[in-house]
Amino acid sequence: xxxxxxxxxxxxxxxxxxxxxxxxxxxxxxxxxxxxxxxxxxxxxxxxxxxxxxxxxxxxxxxxxxxxxxxxxxxxxxxxxxxxxxxxxxxxxxxxxxxxxxxxxxxxxxxxxxxxxxxxxxxxxxx
Amino acid sequence: xxxxxxxxxxxxxxxxxxxxxxxxxxxxxxxxxxxxxxxxxxxxxxxxxxxxxxxxxxxxxxxxxxxxxxxxxxxxxxxxxxxxxxxxxxxxxxxxxxxxxxxxxxxxxxxxxxxxxxxxxxxxxxx
DNA sequence: TTAGCACTTTGAGTTAGCTCTAAGTCAAGT
DNA sequence: ACTTGACTTAGAGCTAACTCAAAGTGCTAA
Numbered sequence: 297x298x299x300x301x302x303x304x305x306x307x308x309x310x311x312x313x314x315x316x317x318x319x320x321x322x323x324x325x326x327x328x329x330x331x332x333x334x335x336x337x338x339x340x341x342x343x344x345x346x347x348x349x350x351x352x353x354x355x356x357x358x359x360x361x362x363x364x365x366x367x368x369x370x371x372x373x374x375x376x377x378x379x380x381x382x383x384x385x386x387x388x389x390x391x392x393x394x395x396x397x398x399x400x401x402x403x404x405x406x407x408x409x410x411x412x413x414x415x416x417x418x419x420x421x422x423x
Numbered sequence: 424x425x426x427x428x429x430x431x432x433x434x435x436x437x438x439x440x441x442x443x444x445x446x447x448x449x450x451x452x453x454x455x456x457x458x459x460x461x462x463x464x465x466x467x468x469x470x471x472x473x474x475x476x477x478x479x480x481x482x483x484x485x486x487x488x489x490x491x492x493x494x495x496x497x498x499x500x501x502x503x504x505x506x507x508x509x510x511x512x513x514x515x516x517x518x519x520x521x522x523x524x525x526x527x528x529x530x531x532x533x534x535x536x537x538x539x540x541x542x543x544x545x546x547x548x549x550x
Numbered sequence: 551t552t553a554g555c556a557c558t559t560t561g562a563g564t565t566a567g568c569t570c571t572a573a574g575t576c577a578a579g580t
Numbered sequence: 581a582c583t584t585g586a587c588t589t590a591g592a593g594c595t596a597a598c599t600c601a602a603a604g605t606g607c608t609a610a
Contacts (some may be wrong), residue, residue, distance in 0.1 A: 379537035410506035
């Protein structure tokens, strides 16, 4: 039977609109249809969508995800370029984590000032 | 003398356009002007901008940052609401770090598959 | 004094990623 | 047969955050 678009939407905390948008953008070229023309997601499709969400949530643009999907469809000739994409993207994710850690320090510093009851946290007369 | 907009732009890896946009949106109501009408940033202004960039880079919308700036200008009456804002935002940053860690696992798993030379990483015939 | 450059403003345009509407199809329940 | 509800498409609309263009001002150096 497979999953309907609304079941998948619920599972992934997306809307059906968004999933159709991803499909339209070429991110889901492998989804089967029922006789009525409705999308039917298999378990393997859910794995694909999970990866797509992972890439999207780590800041990869839709267009680049689409590029990756196209490489996948092209077969083993693109194995190396796909591997390299993950290596590059991994580096960006690590950068994001570092940046987040740095920014957390700034936030914690501000919180210390607020918690200490100091009303002049930053510059003497405005913060 | 203070810093010109282009000096600040360089320092923060922003464009002068973007800084003017932030100013227009009410994020920089404290910047002084030279006789010629040009913005002159003080060291204290740079601290403000640093905090603004920190909040922006951790996903806070411009409108909410503007709200914070307005609270700051209102004085000590808003100390508690500002403190609470940082507490809430800190929680969101921690959530982002957790999500990033989870997604990194997925990426590392894919990389293992690619590195092991397996051409069928996800679902048997398409990835 | 004139050229050049960095700055100014207003307001329009761009991009990404949705988000929604309209009009319609299909299958199941009463 | 009819209603209900989930699905379909094409395409328009929306929001956030820039990004740029046009027209103009004011300092500085030759």
